[in-house]
Amino acid sequence: MKIVLEQLLNGLTIGSFYALIALGYSMVYGVMKLINFAHGDLFALGSYLGYTLLVFGSTYATVTFGIWGGMIAAMLVAAIGIGIAGTLIERIAYRPIYSVGRLPAVVSALGASIVIQNGIMVVWGPRPQAYTSQVVPSVMLNIGGIKITLMQIVVLVISFILMGLLFYIVQKTTFGAAIRACALDRSTAALMGINIETIIFFIFALGPALGGMAGVMVGMYYRKISFTMGWNYGLKAFTATILGGIGNIPGAMIGGLLLGILEMLGSVYISTAYKDVFVFLILILVLIFRPTGLLGEKVAEKV
Amino acid sequence: MKLNKNIKQKNSISKNWLIIVVAILFIILPFIINAYWVDVLFFFGIYALLGLSLNIVLGEVGLFDLGHMGFMAIGAYTTAILNTIFGIPIIVLLPISAIAAGAFAWLVCSPIIHLRGDYLCIVTIGMGEIVRLTLNNNPFGITGGSNGVYGIDFPSLGSIFVIDNSTKFYYYIWLIVGLTIVGLVNLQRSRIGRAWNCIREDEIAAESTGIDVRYYKLLAFVLGAGLAGVAGNVYATKLMIVSPESFSFMESCMLFCIVLIGGMGSIPGVLIGAAAISLFPEVFRAFAQYRMLIFGAAMVIMMIFRPGGIWPRKRGALKLESLLTKAGEENG
Amino acid sequence: MKRIKFLLVVSVLVLALGIASLGVMAADKLPVVIGLQGPITGPYAVEGEMTKQCVEIAAQMINEKGGILDGRMIEIRVADDACQPKAGALAAMKLITQKDVVAAIQTYGSFVVLPASDIYEKFEKVNIAYGATITDLTERGLKYFFRTCGRTDTQAAFFADKVVPFFDAKKIAIMNNNTSFSVGLAEETREALKSKIDAGEVEIVYFDAINPEETDFTVPLTKLRETNPDVFYYTGHFPEAGLIIRQAREIGIEATFIGGDAVVNEDFINIAGIEYAKGVYQTQEALIEYFTNPEAMAFKEAYKAKYGTLPSSPWSVYAADALCVLAEAIDKTGSTDSDDIADYLRNKMDKFPSITGPIGFDEIGDRVGSSINLYVVNEDGSSSICDTK
Secondary structure (H helix, E strand, C coil), X not given: CHHHHHHHHHHHHHHHHHHHHHXXXXXXXXXXXXXXXXXXXXXXXXXXXXXXXXXXCCCHHHHHHHHHHHHHHHHHHHHHHHHHHHHHHHHHHHHXXXXXXXXXXXXXXXXXXXXXXXXXXXXXXXCCEECCHHHCCCCEEEECCEXXXXXXXXXXXXXXXXXXXXXXXXXXXXXXXXXXXXXXXXXXXXXXXCCHHHHHHHHHHHHHHHHHHHHHHHHHHHCEECCCHHHHHHHHHHHHXXXXXXXXXXXXXXXXXXXXXXXXXXXXXXXHHXXXXXXXXXXXXXXXXXXXXXXXCCCCCCC | CHHHHHHHHHHHHXXXXXXXXXXXXXXXXXXXXXHHHHHHHXXXXXXXXXXHHHHHHHHHCCCCCCCCHHHHHHHXXXXXXXXXXXCCCHHHXXXXXXXXXXXXXXXXXXXXXXXXXXXXXXXXXXXXHHHHHHHHCCHHHCCCHHHCEECCCCCEEXXXXXXCCHXXXXXXXXXXXXXXXXXXXXXXXXXXXXXXHHHHHCHHHHHHCCCCHHHHHXXXXXXXXHHHHHHHHHHHXXXXXXXXXXXXXXXXXXXXXXXXXXXXXXXXXXXXXXXXXXHHHHHHHHHCCHHHHHHHHHHHHHHHHCCCCCCCXXXXXXXXXXXXXXXXXXXX | CHHHHHHHHHHHHHHHHHHHHHHHHCCCCCCEEEEEEECCCCCCHHHHHHHHHHHHHHHHHHHHCCCECCXXXXXXXXXXXCCCHHHHHHHHHHHHCCCCEEEEECCECHHHHHHHHHHHHHCCCCEEECECCCHHHHHHCCCCEEECCXXXXXXXXXXXXXXXXXXXXXXXXXXXXXXXXXXXXXXXXXXXXXXXXXXXXXXXXXXXXXXCCCCCCHHHHHHHHCCCCCEEEECCCHHHHHHHHHHHHHCCCCCEEEECCCCCCHHHHHHHCHHHHCCCEEEEXXXXXXXXXXXXXXXXXXXXXXXXXXXXXXXXXXXXHHHHHHHHHHHHHCCCCHHHHHHHHHHHCCCEEECCEEEEECCCCCEECCCEEEEEECCCCXXXXXXXX
């Protein structure tokens, strides 16, 4: 029983990372109908920004504010930095292409992804870097017989707070209603007086910002970061988005957490080597029987 | 009317000259440059074949396929395994690999062919990854895991026609590409091609005019997979080894870019796209780490300034006049 | 207009290719050029970098003594393969098609060496591997392939015969990372332990693979923890090993952690953090710090003078060995012909004093005279040898 709980927590931790990144994909897709392939690499960039602040800056932040302060500072810097990066990418790579169609946007997104990934490599070098132990709390706890690290608890708490915050904004506020309206029908929303520009700015700033914060947390949790990490996480998060129903924000959160747990189940009960195969098979099965994802709504196609 | 005829003749004459010049260039190329570049051009040929195969699915029908390398992997591994274990000659395995890949496509695409654009995208990604991961895990001990299968023979017809050096491989692949192009051009002009384009433009309209959308979509996938299987066969025999990471998601993305950068549904466009994707990294090797950075930036710039592709598909419009003429001629 | 554009593009391309190849064909200079294939970019770049540095130091040392073949200098030409088979095949082709490259030193990663060595064999170029230990490599009857590193079956036997009794281990967990080398080492270890297993002395409680591209191994590690092993043998590579040791310790695995020969180097210590890396053991071929023969001392001095530290893994030093061996063969046979060099290496080279000790090659191209030892990582990141007698 203990082990089940421990593994569940492991799965949830991975899942919350996926969820935070998936939110970025979902928000952008919902409103713009565009798969932002560069999102995974923005997440990696956030991780590197946090690393730079904490480690390169001679652990200035940690010295001044203590470990927790350092972590919060890193996350803020990453959030702001990646938020800006996100809006920049939108301006440069996507805005000129909206009118043309969806497929050129995919190529542009892939191009942007390659640019960011290799940009990271050029700036920080191709070797993997590590968040050193001075900047990361590494306390091990034993709660009721379950072994868990402090960092794991912190990650889970922060992730859930962020997700809850976003859920509240999107579902309960007027601004959130505006976002959902744009996702449903952009032109009509504009006719209703919603400022599309603001919405676009918001999703391209907030989505990547969440991804950037997830990047810092991943850096602190796993310690090792490399310039290719965006690709793997990005693919998994994208899978999670589809699983939950693309364009659906609560769906992205559920999809992410579910994906983490499915990976855990596959690893424990089938085999670690085949766990990704297991996950993709589940995804395909879900899509065959529920083509719009778990929480997606069937939208009738206009003829 | 006489004027029209003259212009038409002129256009087709210069087009023919263009094709002849390019063909001659291709034939004498291996004698001017050294073996390393002949190899690079060989891989250009492979990418061209793959681009053409994806063009059927993505360019003609507009299906969002990001897992195309999975089909190539099936073809490559079929060749590799059957050749190393049973000693079946490579030439015989060429159609077998195509059939294997096509059958696989039929099997896995049938249940998901009805999915809408972006969902199809993620499912094809999933398929590609499942193939790669399964191959990597060495099921039943036949795929060699991440090491792959090595020791693959060269294609040979008897003991005289053995293809065993870079130049011969170069001619081999480009012969195949040439034949493929001829086949595809004919397909484009046929009923099937028109049905595909119709589905791409407006699926519901196509269905309402009586086109069996499901059949044509599956046909596109199977054909595309078969060609990819052929590419896999040639690739395997050239490298003498196949391993799972040659067939990654990134490679599928590159194929996608080939079709889009070259021009969706356009055969010369796909060739140019394949050239861009395969030659660009080689030519820019001097820039070392900045190479891929420039490549990515080029992709973005390409899409901003020429989103239709370098050589977009020209729709041949039948002029009303020529229709009338034809009808007049037929009626005598 | 479009057609003219197209023709222009094609002609420019042809011109560029022509110029590029001309540049290469015109290379008929005096130095003896030895090709070096390695992972200069990619996740194994640290190994590629060290290898390049070691080989260049070795070449420098030989050139300072006057070069070979009557005063010709040795020149190293590097080809990057990013530790991938296809890039490896292309890199091999690149070296082969340059007419002045006499022989090649290639490469790190058994799965890259496999296709590359096939290509070198076909074009009859002598190639010496420095970082490829799977047993199969020399079992293929190749004429031009040699290696200065050891083999996994020797390592597996060492683990079974010397390491297991050293720790008095009864329950052993073996984890690999699904690459050919890693799986090979894991399976050969299992084979080597067979007699002990049959006699009931030891038990393999965990045997599974992880995907090295992941970052989270808590799930399989938790599974491993529950089998309660005495000893945890990880046969994969350093990029993910650093993560594995830390996550293992954090979830409470107390078993002795032993790495295979691709696990411990400076990147591993960096990623794991020294507090987790210290106390880690590894079954490893000879590390350069322990050599006291004159060639090794001279090499260490020259390397330290230029780079400040010593190379942290043996593979790069084996590459330097390969260079010395090639230089010796070329010098002694007085020719740059592949058959002469291969013949000398196989039949006439006997206990040639090189950096890592006396080198000779047997019939199938394996190195005669290498050893495996057990090392432990110290507080300061260096490794000490353990006495397993």
